[in-house]
Amino acid sequence: MNALLAAGNAPTTFEGATNTVAVLLLLTEFAMLRASLSRSQVHLYAVQSFLVSVLAVIVAAARDLPELYALAVVSLLLKAGAVPWLINRLLRDARVEIAGSGAIGVASATLLSLALAGFGFFAVGSLDIRSRFLPHAALGLSVSIVLVAFVLMIVRRDVVSQAVGFFSLENGVSLASLVVAAGMPLIIEVAFLFDLLVAVVVFGVLMRVHHHRTASLSTESLTSLQG
Amino acid sequence: MSLSTYAVQALQPLTVLVAAPGLSGWIAKVEARLQGRRGPRVLQPYYDLVKLFGKESLAPEGTSWFFLAAPVVAMCCYLTVPLLIPVLTTFGLPLGYTGDIIGGSFLLALASFSVAVAAAESGAPYAQLGASRSKTFGAITEPVMLFVVFSVALITATDLPYAQAAAVRSSGAQVIRPAHLLASAALFLVILYETARIPVETHTGTNEFGMIEEARVFEHSGPQLALLKWGSAMKQLILYTILIDVFLAPWGLASTTGALSVALAVGALLGKAALLGCVVAVIDNSFAKLRLFKISEFVAAAFLLAVLAVFTLYLGGG
Numbered sequence: 454m455n456a457l458l459a460a461g462n463a464p465t466t467f468e469g470a471t472n473t474v475a476v477l478l479l480l481t482e483f484a485m486l487r488a489s490l491s492r493s494q495v496h497l498y499a500v501q502s503f504l505v506s507v508l509a510v511i512v513a514a515a516r517d518l519p520e521l522y523a524l525a526v527v528s529l530l531l532k533a534g535a536v537p538w539l540i541n542r543l544l545r546d547a548r549v550e551i552a553g554s555g556a557i558g559v560a561s562a563t564l565l566s567l568a569l570a571g572f573g574f575f576a577v578g579s580l581d582i583r584s585r586f587l588p589h590a591a592l593g594l595s596v597s598i599v600l601v602a603f604v605l606m607i608v609r610r611d612v613v614s615q616a617v618g619f620f621s622l623e624n625g626v627s628l629a630s631l632v633v634a635a636g637m638p639l640i641i642e643v644a645f646l647f648d649l650l651v652a653v654v655v656f657g658v659l660m661r662v663h664h665h666r667t668a669s670l671s672t673e674s675l676t677s678l679q680g
Numbered sequence: 681m682s683l684s685t686y687a688v689q690a691l692q693p694l695t696v697l698v699a700a701p702g703l704s705g706w707i708a709k710v711e712a713r714l715q716g717r718r719g720p721r722v723l724q725p726y727y728d729l730v731k732l733f734g735k736e737s738l739a740p741e742g743t744s745w746f747f748l749a750a751p752v753v754a755m756c757c758y759l760t761v762p763l764l765i766p767v768l769t770t771f772g773l774p775l776g777y778t779g780d781i782i783g784g785s786f787l788l789a790l791a792s793f794s795v796a797v798a799a800a801e802s803g804a805p806y807a808q809l810g811a812s813r814s815k816t817f818g819a820i821t822e823p824v825m826l827f828v829v830f831s832v833a834l835i836t837a838t839d840l841p842y843a844q845a846a847a848v849r850s851s852g853a854q855v856i857r858p859a860h861l862l863a864s865a866a867l868f869l870v871i872l873y874e875t876a877r878i879p880v881e882t883h884t885g886t887n888e889f890g891m892i893e894e895a896r897v898f899e900h901s902g903p904q905l906a907l908l909k910w911g912s913a914m915k916q917l918i919l920y921t922i923l924i925d926v927f928l929a930p931w932g933l934a935s936t937t938g939a940l941s942v943a944l945a946v947g948a949l950l951g952k953a954a955l956l957g958c959v960v961a962v963i964d965n966s967f968a969k970l971r972l973f974k975i976s977e978f979v980a981a982a983f984l985l986a987v988l989a990v991f992t993l994y995l996g997g998g
Contacts, residue, residue, distance in 0.1 A: 466853045466856055469853055469857040469858065472857070473857070480984075480988075487981075559977050559980075560976045563980045563984055564980065564983075567983075567987055570988075570991070574994075578994070593995050
């Protein structure tokens, strides 16, 4: 009943805007789940990273946290620029266009991740964590993004989807960090971003080696034993 | 000069009845212009209706009376729905509160059900295919409508379309909240499906295998076919009205029963519907028709948006 009453009052424009951007983040995650071209998955990842930067700018402007502007710029350059560019280059070298098909159909994957997203929403919602910087719903959304990213990594059978799933999982974590600790020192946030770069290098090497061994980016060939 | 509320009430279905074929003609015209063709006249659907009403009506052998009655039933449903939704006024007219959004949805579902039964009765393969397909995908689009209604109910604590429109008008914060945007987007996708627009099926031409809604009327002829075509045009305008006057832009409605403000409201409704029609025509020209088995993904996307709208509302952040 409390939830009903709370929903009866419209949130403020700031809350509405931040929640809308957070929901868009979750929607891009769902779009990645159904994208059939590796290239479009990478594009969607770039869009999602851009949205994280937008969110950081909104929070910086509304809550007067100037260091978040710097974070937004650095994250925009790295995650919406450098990382997608690198993966695209690797893809061009591998000459693979179509991402591996999922273990289950797109519609069932969507419904499965919808159920998981709902679980994330309500599990976190019942914890009742409050923040000065972002509205309540954003934390639940970030957990949903992480869970859907897991689904993406589990059901899709190719290296690119798994890499993109991992990177977008990091986007969900960034959203959570914006909610919980927007005032966190810039240096820690930037350290996170460089962690991501390490992950990109690792996944890049994985893609290269895997493509070199099996002439494809599909992970299905990994199930057969090699003597 | 002020009209009686009953006159305004009667004017609502009348506006939809008269303007609906014009909207179809307008969309066809815009679509043709976008493709570099001259296209048919905007008034062409009216001429088609006149022509069809002048022909005799035939029924396939072995069909019962319902085959000929179904178009009339559907038409009655489409004439009743505009009584329940804010077509011209911001306030509920005398009959406006006899049914809520669910009542309106039931009437629309009843209309489509009776057309599907008539198509199934005809025994013709294409008509039956269309009927069975429209019911198959309808099994996913109707939950979407339900979730849109739930989100309206959570926002306004009622399920009256008038209350939702008033909530949207009340402040900008109501427009930008994610639940409202998600529910509107989900409703728009359902409308693309229900009005047989491009990601789902081609609206014109004779692409029999891919047809869903349009295939159901294959066996009807003469006045019955005219009623079905008119009805589907009315359904289009009704759904546009719900999207525009309840969710997207409930501005420009009459707040009194003055003749001038009602006339302005008619103009505003037609202008907004024509704009939405342009958007639909652009979508028609920029996307390809989905394969039949991909349509379930399209409606699953709509379902996702609608369910997310309710989720965000329950967390108190929607």
